[in-house]
Every structure is written in structure tokens, then in C-alpha cells.
Amino acid sequence: MKPSSAQEPKQKAGEKGRRKPPPPWLLNTLTALVGILTLALGVGWLIRSWIVDMEIPYFAIPLVMCVPVIVAVAFRNFWD
Template sequence: MNPTPQKDLARKQPPKWLLNTLTALVGVLTLALGIGWIVYKWVVDLEIPYFAIPLVMCVPVIVAVAFRNMWD
């Protein structure tokens, strides 16, 4: 019995155009959720959480990179 080579067990990577599109969509969706949370807090608490503004700008990039690295 021959052991299966590691190449056969590896996940098949989707096409680059699909991966790029999905990565951009994940980043934009995360940004929209963050902006929505800031607007919600502003309306409900009548105060903008200033500490969260840099996080809302940085977290979508981190999420998109993490999503992209799932396929590498």
C-alpha cells in the first residue's frame, strides 16, 4: 500500500480573481459593520467612541489578510 502524497491532500486554491474579489468583499463587509457599530453607538449613547475609530479602520485589513491566508 502506497501512502498518499501530501500534494493530493492539499486544498485546491480557487482562481486568483475569485480570491481577490472575496478578500475585498470580506474587508468591505467588516468595514461596514464597524462603521455601523460606531454610528449605532453615536445615536444610542450620544457620544462617538473615539478610541474605536482607528480600530474600525485597521480591523478590516486584518480580517481580509486572515481570510486570504486561509487559502495560501
């Protein structure tokens, strides 16, 4: 049985609830800012840990360099 014209959806089946993605320049800028902010937080934590604990957590240096990339890629994939 076919639905009446009053009950027909106005959008196509595949487009229901989808938003238009932001422009590429905005997405690139936001992704870079998220990566830089995460890197700054990691470096700040390393410096704070060095000053407060009087030792450098050498195991964390590779993490501080890798986590911003992972966070930026995850942020970027929200719109892909």
C-alpha cells in the same frame, strides 16, 4: 519492508489532502468583500453607538479602520 501495490497511496506524500486553491480573481473578490463587510459592520457599530449612547467612541475609530485590513489578510492567508 515495502507495502504491496494494493496498499500504496495513489497520491504523492506532499499532496495528500490538499485542495486546489480558488482562482486569483475569485480570491481577490472575496477578500475585498470580506474587508468591505467588516468595515461596514464597524461603521454601523460607530453610528449605532453615536445614536444610542449620544457620544462618539473616538478610541474605536482607528480600530474600525484597521480591523478590516487584518480580517481581509487573515481571510486571504487561508489559501496561502
